[in-house]
Amino acid sequence: MKLRHILVAILLAANVITAIGVVHARHDYRQLYIDLTRLERARDELNIDFGRLQLEQATWAMSNRVDQVARERLGMRFPETAEIVVVRP
Amino acid sequence: MNFRKFIKAGDGHAKKPRKRAQFDLRLRLMLVGGALGLGAVALVGRAVDLQLIDNAFYQQKADARFRREVPIPASRGMITDRNGEPLAISSPVESLWANPQELSKHPDRLPELAQATGLPLEELSRAVSQRADKEFMYIPRHRRISPVAAKRVLDLGVPGVFSQREYRRFYPQGEAVSHVLGFTNIDDNGQEGVELAFDEWLAGVPGAQNVIRDRHGRIVEHVSLVRAAEPGKDLVLSIDRRIQFLAHRELRRALEETGASAGSIVVLEVATGEVLAMANLPTYNNNRVTGENRDAHRNRALTDLLEPGSTMKPITVAAGLEKGVISPTSTFNTSPGWIPNGRFRTSDFRNYGVLDTTGILTKSSNVGSAMIVHKLENQYFYDFVRGFGYGQSTGSGFPGEAAGLFPDPSRWSGTSKQGMSYGYGLSVTPMQIAHAYATLGNHGRSITPTFVKGHVGESRQVVSAAVADEVVRMMQTVTEPGGTGTRAAILGYHVAGKSGTARKASGGGYARRYLAFFAGLVPVENPRFAMAVVIDDPDTSKGGSTYGGGYVSAPVFQRVMDGALRLMDVPPDDIDTWLAAQATADAKRAREQGRAAPAMPAVAPAAPVAASTQRTPVAATHVAGVQR
Numbered sequence: 001m002k003l004r005h006i007l008v009a010i011l012l013a014a015n016v017i018t019a020i021g022v023v024h025a026r027h028d029y030r031q032l033y034i035d036l037t038r039l040e041r042a043r044d045e046l047n048i049d050f051g052r053l054q055l056e057q058a059t060w061a062m063s064n065r066v067d068q069v070a071r072e073r074l075g076m077r078f079p080e081t082a083e084i085v086v087v088r089p
Numbered sequence: 090m091n092f093r094k095f096i097k098a099g100d101g102h103a104k105k106p107r108k109r110a111q112f113d114l115r116l117r118l119m120l121v122g123g124a125l126g127l128g129a130v131a132l133v134g135r136a137v138d139l140q141l142i143d144n145a146f147y148q149q150k151a152d153a154r155f156r157r158e159v160p161i162p163a164s165r166g167m168i169t170d171r172n173g174e175p176l177a178i179s180s181p182v183e184s185l186w187a188n189p190q191e192l193s194k195h196p197d198r199l200p201e202l203a204q205a206t207g208l209p210l211e212e213l214s215r216a217v218s219q220r221a222d223k224e225f226m227y228i229p230r231h232r233r234i235s236p237v238a239a240k241r242v243l244d245l246g247v248p249g250v251f252s253q254r255e256y257r258r259f260y261p262q263g264e265a266v267s268h269v270l271g272f273t274n275i276d277d278n279g280q281e282g283v284e285l286a287f288d289e290w291l292a293g294v295p296g297a298q299n300v301i302r303d304r305h306g307r308i309v310e311h312v313s314l315v316r317a318a319e320p321g322k323d324l325v326l327s328i329d330r331r332i333q334f335l336a337h338r339e340l341r342r343a344l345e346e347t348g349a350s351a352g353s354i355v356v357l358e359v360a361t362g363e364v365l366a367m368a369n370l371p372t373y374n375n376n377r378v379t380g381e382n383r384d385a386h387r388n389r390a391l392t393d394l395l396e397p398g399s400t401m402k403p404i405t406v407a408a409g410l411e412k413g414v415i416s417p418t419s420t421f422n423t424s425p426g427w428i429p430n431g432r433f434r435t436s437d438f439r440n441y442g443v444l445d446t447t448g449i450l451t452k453s454s455n456v457g458s459a460m461i462v463h464k465l466e467n468q469y470f471y472d473f474v475r476g477f478g479y480g481q482s483t484g485s486g487f488p489g490e491a492a493g494l495f496p497d498p499s500r501w502s503g504t505s506k507q508g509m510s511y512g513y514g515l516s517v518t519p520m521q522i523a524h525a526y527a528t529l530g531n532h533g534r535s536i537t538p539t540f541v542k543g544h545v546g547e548s549r550q551v552v553s554a555a556v557a558d559e560v561v562r563m564m565q566t567v568t569e570p571g572g573t574g575t576r577a578a579i580l581g582y583h584v585a586g587k588s589g590t591a592r593k594a595s596g597g598g599y600a601r602r603y604l605a606f607f608a609g610l611v612p613v614e615n616p617r618f619a620m621a622v623v624i625d626d627p628d629t630s631k632g633g634s635t636y637g638g639g640y641v642s643a644p645v646f647q648r649v650m651d652g653a654l655r656l657m658d659v660p661p662d663d664i665d666t667w668l669a670a671q672a673t674a675d676a677k678r679a680r681e682q683g684r685a686a687p688a689m690p691a692v693a694p695a696a697p698v699a700a701s702t703q704r705t706p707v708a709a710t711h712v713a714g715v716q717r
Binding site (some may be wrong): 030033036037044046047048049052054058059060061062063064066081082084085086088 | 164174175178179180181254259261263264265310311330331333334338439580583659661664665668669670674675678
């Protein structure tokens, strides 16, 4: 008789604990999902930035522009034939 | 108890109890109980049916009300040049959309939205009211806008306005590479060029996820990932951005200088068949593709059919040498500068008299080529030229590549063969010319051209290595003094090339309008690049040969190849000429300095000597040059 009471009590307690466990797991899952979405958004933001920077870099490094800046702003030019020294290997 | 009293009372009235009035109470109770019980069983049965047996159906019905499969967009792969420089990048953009059902419930927020989007209020409210029973509409002219602009609108918090991520293609190099790259449509599918040819490789596979959404469209819970988005794969092209730009720039310059209407350049890496550059004019900006000016969208280097003119002659000579009907030292008497061809004449620019095989190429003698081809059988000549890829697509895999026109001998007229020997009566693309020259430069081994770096196409030997090398050496004389292509000579390198000037066919005859060609190989010692230049319809008003390939196209070849050789670190194979040129230049400068400063005759010659001592390895040559 006493043993049965103890058993019931244990099972009841286990039941309550697992119920709380389920709730907890559910809560954890939601929290983690929120984290995941946040991280995914952060990743996307970084990807956007990366793409934008890549584009920006490619635009700055556009051959046309480099050519123009080298010639006009930096006063560079291709050396004349007479200014090139040929070295026999 | 009342029943019993009632029964007793009944008994009092009628002595004989009536059978009809008697009823079985137990039975009635059981009946009622049974009916109720059956009802309960039916309810339980129904519950079992709903909950256990048919539950999938109802679950589905319920899910349809709040669960949504949401696509996860995948980005398209990047296209880079052979050095990893980006040529096409997908960048995320936002497309604004609205739920008209919800938006139409808040007409007071519309002016706010109209102001933020810059749309006229009437247009916006009309658009919303027209679709008031729908659940989705794009906000007009707000597809594929920058994320910053989208955020500004979303921050207003107007109910029923959302944004969806999409990817847009950007081409940082703009019009210089637009023909090779092509472009994508609004749904990110390749439409032309490499974008179309490698669409499957570049396109990502969009993923999908299951989510639970509330009435406002907000995602409440993420249920499961149906499949992850697979981003598109990157593609490394064989194009070299720097050579491409050089080709584009020089082609533009040539068109401006000669007043020509169009032009193409193809540069191939001889050993691998990789396309290093392919430029065309007129061109377009593939960042902003519009319906107009479709003509400029054409990749002329691959789609336009042209009669190759004199650029055909090295192939004719190679055919003669391969068959053994001529040798490098054979002589041809081209007097009086023309020979009959049916009722027409094949004539030279002027009477070149007696030429050897090399001389036919050096002077570009039509008569000489005609004499060679007469020694060859029709079928042999046809098969040989076809081996070089004329009359069939080069197999580069580029969408819309033309195969060219090269009729087989059964369809030749009496004059066809003689005309073909110097490039009339057959049509080829600029790419095919470059490919044929690359085959000569690759010791007679033809390699399928490719746009992908590191992909080596199929190859086959179409002419013996000895003959191919011999023809390349002969073509070297074209760019040396006395040849037709001296303007293509590059200091420090031996250049093998061939100029060509073809009259444009029009209305059954040939007009006084021209195509100026130059095709060549550098350096002659182990060729590295093959290049073809075609300039369409240069200005002929200056007369003489100012519209010819040697005048118009050869300088383009010279400038592009000079740059390419330097960019790709190709060692010079003709260092002696360079040293000699340098020595004469130094000597000239020394003389000028001597004249400029006669008061200090001792100092002037000393200066170059002092300078040249720093250039140790060639110092001796320099001093010798100065003293000579």
